[in-house]
Amino acid sequence: MNTVVLKFGGTSVGNVDRIKKVCRIIASYKKRKKRVVVISSAMSGVTNELIKKSKLISSNFDKAEYDALVSTGEQASCALIAGRLNHIGLKSRSWVSWQIPITTVGPHSNARIYKVSVKELNNYLKIGGIPIITGFQGINVINRITTIGRSGSDATAIMLAKFIKAEECIIYTDVEGVYTTDPKQYKNAKKIKSIFYDEMLEMASLGSKVMQPTSVQDAKLNNIDIKVKSSFKYKSGTLITGSKNILSNKIITGISSTKNDAKITIVGVKDRPGVAASIFKPLSKNSINVDMVVQNISQNGLDTDVTFTIKSDDLKKTEKLIKQNKRITYKKLSFDKDVSKVSIIGVGMITAPGITYRMFQALASKKINILVISTSEIKISVLVSRENVKKAISVLHKEFKLD
16 A cells, blocks of 8 residues: 655645645545654744744744744644544544654754654554644654744645655645746746756756745655645646656756845955955855855956855845955945846756857847856856846746747
8 A cells, every 4th residue: 555645735734624625635635545644843833933922922032942933833733624524434543743853963943854753653553543633743862842944834845755754745735836937037937847856956046936945955855756746736747756757848846036135246356366255254154154255357457356145134144244345355246136036047058058158149129138147957047126126037937938
Protein backbone atom coordinates (compact mmCIF):
# COMPACT_ATOMS: atom_id res chain seq x y z
CA MET A 1 0.00 0.00 0.00
CA ASN A 2 1.44 3.37 -1.07
CA THR A 3 1.98 6.14 1.46
CA VAL A 4 1.11 9.76 0.74
CA VAL A 5 2.06 12.80 2.83
CA LEU A 6 -0.47 15.64 2.66
CA LYS A 7 0.33 19.10 3.99
CA PHE A 8 -2.38 21.73 4.53
CA GLY A 9 -1.51 25.41 4.89
CA GLY A 10 -3.07 28.00 7.17
CA THR A 11 -5.69 29.19 4.67
CA SER A 12 -6.70 25.58 3.95
CA VAL A 13 -7.56 25.07 7.66
CA GLY A 14 -8.61 28.69 8.24
CA ASN A 15 -12.04 27.92 9.68
CA VAL A 16 -14.31 25.00 10.60
CA ASP A 17 -15.88 24.71 7.13
CA ARG A 18 -12.45 24.59 5.50
CA ILE A 19 -11.30 21.94 7.98
CA LYS A 20 -14.33 19.84 7.03
CA LYS A 21 -13.32 20.18 3.36
CA VAL A 22 -9.75 19.19 4.20
CA CYS A 23 -11.11 16.06 5.87
CA ARG A 24 -13.05 15.19 2.71
CA ILE A 25 -9.80 15.47 0.74
CA ILE A 26 -8.05 13.18 3.24
CA ALA A 27 -10.93 10.70 3.04
CA SER A 28 -10.62 10.61 -0.76
CA TYR A 29 -7.05 9.28 -0.45
CA LYS A 30 -8.16 6.60 2.01
CA LYS A 31 -10.81 5.49 -0.50
CA ARG A 32 -7.97 4.98 -2.99
CA LYS A 33 -6.34 2.59 -0.51
CA LYS A 34 -3.54 4.97 0.43
CA ARG A 35 -1.74 5.17 3.76
CA VAL A 36 -2.13 8.85 4.66
CA VAL A 37 0.10 11.08 6.81
CA VAL A 38 -1.14 14.65 7.34
CA ILE A 39 0.90 17.74 8.27
CA SER A 40 -1.07 20.83 9.30
CA SER A 41 -0.18 24.48 9.73
CA ALA A 42 -1.93 26.68 12.28
CA MET A 43 -5.24 28.23 11.27
CA SER A 44 -4.60 31.42 9.28
CA GLY A 45 -3.99 34.41 11.55
CA VAL A 46 -3.38 32.41 14.72
CA THR A 47 0.44 32.53 14.61
CA ASN A 48 0.41 36.26 13.88
CA GLU A 49 -1.79 36.87 16.93
CA LEU A 50 0.60 34.88 19.12
CA ILE A 51 3.54 36.92 17.79
CA LYS A 52 1.68 40.16 18.60
CA LYS A 53 1.09 38.98 22.17
CA SER A 54 4.76 38.11 22.63
CA LYS A 55 5.70 41.65 21.59
CA LEU A 56 3.22 43.12 24.06
CA ILE A 57 4.77 41.03 26.83
CA SER A 58 8.36 41.93 25.98
CA SER A 59 10.33 43.66 23.25
CA ASN A 60 13.06 41.08 23.92
CA PHE A 61 10.98 37.92 24.32
CA ASP A 62 13.07 34.85 25.14
CA LYS A 63 13.71 32.89 21.92
CA ALA A 64 13.06 29.47 23.40
CA GLU A 65 9.78 30.63 24.97
CA TYR A 66 8.87 32.34 21.68
CA ASP A 67 9.10 28.98 19.90
CA ALA A 68 7.09 27.29 22.66
CA LEU A 69 4.41 29.97 22.22
CA VAL A 70 4.07 30.18 18.45
CA SER A 71 4.10 26.37 18.05
CA THR A 72 0.77 26.05 19.89
CA GLY A 73 -1.34 27.09 16.89
CA GLU A 74 -0.64 23.86 15.00
CA GLN A 75 -1.81 21.75 17.94
CA ALA A 76 -5.30 23.22 17.69
CA SER A 77 -5.67 22.66 13.94
CA CYS A 78 -4.35 19.09 14.20
CA ALA A 79 -6.77 18.23 16.99
CA LEU A 80 -9.68 19.67 15.01
CA ILE A 81 -8.76 17.67 11.90
CA ALA A 82 -8.35 14.44 13.87
CA GLY A 83 -11.62 15.07 15.69
CA ARG A 84 -13.49 15.56 12.41
CA LEU A 85 -11.96 12.46 10.81
CA ASN A 86 -13.04 10.35 13.79
CA HIS A 87 -16.52 11.88 13.48
CA ILE A 88 -16.83 10.67 9.87
CA GLY A 89 -15.61 7.18 10.75
CA LEU A 90 -11.89 7.35 10.01
CA LYS A 91 -9.39 6.34 12.69
CA SER A 92 -7.16 9.33 13.47
CA ARG A 93 -5.21 11.06 16.20
CA SER A 94 -3.09 14.19 16.49
CA TRP A 95 0.64 14.10 17.16
CA VAL A 96 2.74 16.96 18.49
CA SER A 97 6.24 16.98 17.02
CA TRP A 98 7.97 16.07 20.31
CA GLN A 99 5.79 12.94 20.65
CA ILE A 100 7.24 11.41 17.48
CA PRO A 101 9.89 12.95 17.90
CA ILE A 102 10.96 15.27 15.08
CA THR A 103 14.52 16.26 16.00
CA THR A 104 16.03 19.53 14.84
CA VAL A 105 19.38 21.30 14.80
CA GLY A 106 20.12 25.00 14.60
CA PRO A 107 18.88 28.11 16.38
CA HIS A 108 15.40 28.79 17.70
CA SER A 109 12.98 30.13 15.08
CA ASN A 110 15.24 28.92 12.27
CA ALA A 111 15.95 25.26 13.04
CA ARG A 112 16.27 22.47 10.45
CA ILE A 113 14.92 18.93 10.71
CA TYR A 114 17.61 16.26 10.66
CA LYS A 115 15.82 13.17 12.02
CA VAL A 116 12.27 11.81 12.29
CA SER A 117 11.60 8.70 14.37
CA VAL A 118 8.90 6.88 12.41
CA LYS A 119 8.46 3.60 14.34
CA GLU A 120 5.27 4.65 16.16
CA LEU A 121 3.90 6.34 13.04
CA ASN A 122 4.42 3.19 10.97
CA ASN A 123 2.72 1.08 13.64
CA TYR A 124 -0.25 3.44 13.59
CA LEU A 125 -0.41 3.42 9.79
CA LYS A 126 -0.41 -0.40 9.79
CA ILE A 127 -3.67 -0.46 11.75
CA GLY A 128 -5.29 1.98 9.33
CA GLY A 129 -4.81 5.14 11.37
CA ILE A 130 -4.29 8.62 9.95
CA PRO A 131 -1.67 10.55 11.94
CA ILE A 132 -2.19 14.34 11.98
CA ILE A 133 1.16 15.94 12.77
CA THR A 134 2.01 19.49 13.77
CA GLY A 135 4.09 21.21 11.11
CA PHE A 136 6.61 24.01 11.55
CA GLN A 137 8.24 22.58 14.69
CA GLY A 138 10.41 19.97 16.36
CA ILE A 139 12.57 19.51 19.43
CA ASN A 140 16.30 19.98 19.88
CA VAL A 141 18.83 17.83 21.74
CA ILE A 142 17.92 19.43 25.09
CA ASN A 143 14.21 18.73 24.51
CA ARG A 144 13.18 22.33 23.88
CA ILE A 145 10.58 23.05 21.23
CA THR A 146 12.01 24.68 18.11
CA THR A 147 10.35 26.20 15.06
CA ILE A 148 11.56 25.91 11.49
CA GLY A 149 10.94 29.40 10.13
CA ARG A 150 8.68 30.58 7.33
CA SER A 151 6.72 27.80 5.59
CA GLY A 152 8.18 25.36 8.09
CA SER A 153 5.22 23.03 7.62
CA ASP A 154 6.34 22.44 4.02
CA ALA A 155 9.74 21.36 5.33
CA THR A 156 8.04 19.09 7.87
CA ALA A 157 6.04 17.39 5.11
CA ILE A 158 9.10 16.92 2.90
CA MET A 159 11.22 15.42 5.69
CA LEU A 160 8.34 13.17 6.82
CA ALA A 161 8.07 11.94 3.23
CA LYS A 162 11.78 11.14 3.28
CA PHE A 163 11.87 9.24 6.56
CA ILE A 164 8.58 7.41 6.10
CA LYS A 165 9.51 6.57 2.49
CA ALA A 166 6.31 8.02 1.04
CA GLU A 167 5.58 7.71 -2.67
CA GLU A 168 3.92 11.14 -2.82
CA CYS A 169 4.24 14.49 -1.04
CA ILE A 170 1.43 16.93 -1.80
CA ILE A 171 1.37 20.53 -0.56
CA TYR A 172 -2.19 21.88 -0.39
CA THR A 173 -2.45 25.64 -0.41
CA ASP A 174 -4.75 28.47 -1.55
CA VAL A 175 -3.38 28.56 -5.12
CA GLU A 176 -3.70 25.97 -7.87
CA GLY A 177 0.04 25.55 -8.34
CA VAL A 178 3.13 27.44 -9.47
CA TYR A 179 2.53 30.09 -12.15
CA THR A 180 4.76 31.53 -14.86
CA THR A 181 4.60 34.80 -12.93
CA ASP A 182 2.52 36.37 -10.18
CA PRO A 183 -1.11 36.39 -11.44
CA LYS A 184 -1.67 39.56 -9.41
CA GLN A 185 1.02 41.29 -11.48
CA TYR A 186 0.01 39.84 -14.84
CA LYS A 187 -3.45 38.46 -15.61
CA ASN A 188 -2.22 36.14 -18.39
CA ALA A 189 0.05 34.16 -16.06
CA LYS A 190 -0.25 30.43 -16.70
CA LYS A 191 -0.03 27.49 -14.32
CA ILE A 192 3.14 25.44 -14.82
CA LYS A 193 2.53 21.70 -15.17
CA SER A 194 6.00 20.68 -14.00
CA ILE A 195 9.15 22.50 -12.93
CA PHE A 196 12.68 21.43 -11.99
CA TYR A 197 14.00 21.88 -8.44
CA ASP A 198 16.61 24.40 -9.57
CA GLU A 199 14.02 26.51 -11.40
CA MET A 200 11.73 26.46 -8.37
CA LEU A 201 14.65 27.37 -6.10
CA GLU A 202 15.38 30.43 -8.22
CA MET A 203 11.72 31.47 -8.35
CA ALA A 204 11.32 30.97 -4.59
CA SER A 205 14.44 33.00 -3.79
CA LEU A 206 13.26 35.74 -6.15
CA GLY A 207 9.89 36.27 -4.53
CA SER A 208 7.55 33.42 -5.49
CA LYS A 209 5.40 32.84 -2.40
CA VAL A 210 4.24 29.32 -3.23
CA MET A 211 7.23 27.72 -1.48
CA GLN A 212 10.25 28.90 0.49
CA PRO A 213 13.78 28.20 -0.83
CA THR A 214 14.75 26.08 2.20
CA SER A 215 11.83 23.70 1.60
CA VAL A 216 12.69 23.31 -2.08
CA GLN A 217 16.32 22.73 -1.12
CA ASP A 218 15.25 19.98 1.31
CA ALA A 219 13.23 18.34 -1.47
CA LYS A 220 16.14 18.52 -3.92
CA LEU A 221 18.72 17.17 -1.46
CA ASN A 222 16.46 14.24 -0.57
CA ASN A 223 15.07 13.67 -4.08
CA ILE A 224 11.45 14.15 -2.94
CA ASP A 225 9.02 15.11 -5.68
CA ILE A 226 6.43 17.65 -4.55
CA LYS A 227 3.03 18.38 -6.00
CA VAL A 228 1.49 21.79 -5.19
CA LYS A 229 -2.33 21.84 -5.35
CA SER A 230 -5.26 23.94 -4.20
CA SER A 231 -7.45 22.72 -1.35
CA PHE A 232 -10.30 24.85 -2.73
CA LYS A 233 -10.47 23.51 -6.31
CA TYR A 234 -10.22 19.94 -7.56
CA LYS A 235 -7.65 20.61 -10.26
CA SER A 236 -4.22 19.24 -11.13
CA GLY A 237 -1.38 21.22 -9.63
CA THR A 238 2.33 21.68 -10.33
CA LEU A 239 4.93 18.94 -9.98
CA ILE A 240 8.31 20.06 -8.59
CA THR A 241 10.85 17.40 -9.53
CA GLY A 242 14.39 16.54 -10.47
CA SER A 243 13.27 13.98 -13.05
CA LYS A 244 14.75 14.35 -16.52
CA ASN A 245 11.63 12.74 -17.97
CA ILE A 246 9.56 15.92 -17.93
CA LEU A 247 9.39 17.53 -21.34
CA SER A 248 8.88 21.18 -22.22
CA ASN A 249 9.35 23.24 -25.35
CA LYS A 250 9.74 26.38 -23.23
CA ILE A 251 13.18 27.97 -22.94
CA ILE A 252 11.99 30.14 -20.06
CA THR A 253 9.84 28.58 -17.34
CA GLY A 254 8.92 31.64 -15.30
CA ILE A 255 9.40 35.31 -14.52
CA SER A 256 9.83 36.64 -10.99
CA SER A 257 9.96 40.10 -9.49
CA THR A 258 10.88 41.46 -6.08
CA LYS A 259 9.30 44.28 -4.08
CA ASN A 260 11.79 44.96 -1.31
CA ASP A 261 15.02 46.06 -2.98
CA ALA A 262 17.25 49.09 -2.54
CA LYS A 263 20.18 50.19 -4.71
CA ILE A 264 23.28 51.74 -3.17
CA THR A 265 26.04 53.44 -5.16
CA ILE A 266 29.36 54.42 -3.63
CA VAL A 267 30.96 56.98 -5.93
CA GLY A 268 34.71 57.56 -6.08
CA VAL A 269 36.14 54.72 -4.00
CA LYS A 270 39.81 53.85 -4.47
CA ASP A 271 40.39 51.37 -7.31
CA ARG A 272 42.77 48.98 -5.60
CA PRO A 273 42.75 45.36 -4.35
CA GLY A 274 40.85 44.77 -1.11
CA VAL A 275 38.56 47.80 -1.29
CA ALA A 276 35.49 45.76 -2.27
CA ALA A 277 36.17 43.34 0.60
CA SER A 278 36.46 46.30 2.97
CA ILE A 279 33.05 47.56 1.83
CA PHE A 280 31.23 44.27 2.24
CA LYS A 281 32.92 42.83 5.35
CA PRO A 282 30.93 44.88 7.90
CA LEU A 283 27.71 44.15 5.99
CA SER A 284 28.41 40.43 6.20
CA LYS A 285 29.17 40.66 9.92
CA ASN A 286 25.78 42.33 10.42
CA SER A 287 23.90 39.66 8.42
CA ILE A 288 23.03 42.03 5.56
CA ASN A 289 22.60 40.05 2.37
CA VAL A 290 24.13 41.71 -0.70
CA ASP A 291 22.57 40.63 -3.98
CA MET A 292 23.56 42.29 -7.27
CA VAL A 293 26.99 43.93 -7.48
CA VAL A 294 28.53 46.07 -10.24
CA GLN A 295 31.91 47.82 -10.21
CA ASN A 296 32.55 50.32 -12.98
CA ILE A 297 35.80 50.35 -14.95
CA SER A 298 38.06 53.06 -13.58
CA GLN A 299 38.45 56.02 -15.95
CA ASN A 300 41.64 57.36 -14.39
CA GLY A 301 43.08 54.26 -12.78
CA LEU A 302 42.51 55.77 -9.34
CA ASP A 303 38.81 55.89 -8.53
CA THR A 304 35.80 53.73 -9.35
CA ASP A 305 32.10 53.40 -8.45
CA VAL A 306 30.53 50.38 -6.73
CA THR A 307 26.80 49.69 -6.99
CA PHE A 308 24.99 46.92 -5.13
CA THR A 309 21.52 45.93 -3.98
CA ILE A 310 20.19 44.89 -0.59
CA LYS A 311 16.77 44.46 0.99
CA SER A 312 15.24 47.87 1.63
CA ASP A 313 14.67 46.89 5.29
CA ASP A 314 18.47 46.92 5.70
CA LEU A 315 19.01 50.32 4.06
CA LYS A 316 19.38 52.46 7.19
CA LYS A 317 21.73 49.97 8.84
CA THR A 318 23.79 49.71 5.64
CA GLU A 319 24.07 53.50 5.31
CA LYS A 320 25.28 53.73 8.89
CA LEU A 321 27.86 50.97 8.43
CA ILE A 322 29.29 52.53 5.28
CA LYS A 323 29.58 55.95 6.91
CA GLN A 324 31.28 54.40 9.94
CA ASN A 325 33.70 52.37 7.81
CA LYS A 326 37.16 53.92 8.32
CA ARG A 327 38.81 51.56 5.82
CA ILE A 328 37.25 53.19 2.76
CA THR A 329 37.04 56.72 1.36
CA TYR A 330 34.56 57.91 -1.26
CA LYS A 331 33.18 61.07 -2.82
CA LYS A 332 29.44 60.40 -2.68
CA LEU A 333 26.88 57.90 -1.36
CA SER A 334 23.51 57.55 -3.10
CA PHE A 335 20.43 55.39 -2.45
CA ASP A 336 17.38 54.37 -4.46
CA LYS A 337 14.46 52.50 -2.89
CA ASP A 338 12.20 52.75 -5.93
CA VAL A 339 13.72 49.76 -7.71
CA SER A 340 12.77 46.13 -8.27
CA LYS A 341 14.52 43.08 -9.66
CA VAL A 342 12.90 41.28 -12.60
CA SER A 343 14.26 37.85 -13.51
CA ILE A 344 13.69 35.23 -16.19
CA ILE A 345 14.30 31.61 -15.12
CA GLY A 346 14.62 28.43 -17.14
CA VAL A 347 16.95 25.47 -17.62
CA GLY A 348 16.31 25.83 -21.34
CA MET A 349 18.58 28.85 -21.55
CA ILE A 350 21.62 26.65 -20.86
CA THR A 351 21.54 25.40 -24.46
CA ALA A 352 19.69 28.28 -26.14
CA PRO A 353 21.84 31.17 -27.42
CA GLY A 354 20.59 34.73 -27.65
CA ILE A 355 18.40 34.80 -24.54
CA THR A 356 20.20 37.80 -23.03
CA TYR A 357 19.77 39.77 -26.26
CA ARG A 358 16.07 38.90 -26.50
CA MET A 359 15.45 39.97 -22.92
CA PHE A 360 17.28 43.29 -23.26
CA GLN A 361 15.74 44.04 -26.66
CA ALA A 362 12.23 43.34 -25.33
CA LEU A 363 12.78 45.73 -22.41
CA ALA A 364 14.26 48.37 -24.72
CA SER A 365 11.18 48.16 -26.96
CA LYS A 366 9.12 49.44 -24.01
CA LYS A 367 11.76 52.05 -23.08
CA ILE A 368 12.61 50.26 -19.81
CA ASN A 369 16.05 51.24 -18.59
CA ILE A 370 18.25 48.54 -17.03
CA LEU A 371 20.11 49.72 -13.92
CA VAL A 372 22.02 46.58 -12.89
CA ILE A 373 22.43 43.10 -14.42
CA SER A 374 23.29 39.73 -12.89
CA THR A 375 23.25 36.24 -14.39
CA SER A 376 23.55 32.58 -13.49
CA GLU A 377 23.33 29.42 -15.58
CA ILE A 378 19.52 29.37 -15.52
CA LYS A 379 18.64 32.96 -14.60
CA ILE A 380 19.05 36.50 -15.87
CA SER A 381 18.11 39.33 -13.50
CA VAL A 382 17.84 43.04 -14.17
CA LEU A 383 17.19 45.91 -11.80
CA VAL A 384 14.60 48.37 -13.09
CA SER A 385 12.56 51.27 -11.78
CA ARG A 386 9.67 49.96 -9.69
CA GLU A 387 7.15 51.78 -11.87
CA ASN A 388 8.28 49.62 -14.82
CA VAL A 389 7.88 46.19 -13.18
CA LYS A 390 4.45 45.29 -14.54
CA LYS A 391 5.40 46.53 -18.01
CA ALA A 392 8.61 44.47 -17.89
CA ILE A 393 6.79 41.30 -16.84
CA SER A 394 4.22 41.77 -19.59
CA VAL A 395 6.70 42.25 -22.42
CA LEU A 396 8.95 39.38 -21.24
CA HIS A 397 6.00 37.04 -20.80
CA LYS A 398 5.07 37.65 -24.41
CA GLU A 399 8.65 37.58 -25.74
CA PHE A 400 9.27 34.10 -24.35
CA LYS A 401 5.82 32.80 -25.36
CA LEU A 402 4.54 32.14 -21.86
CA ASP A 403 1.09 33.67 -22.58
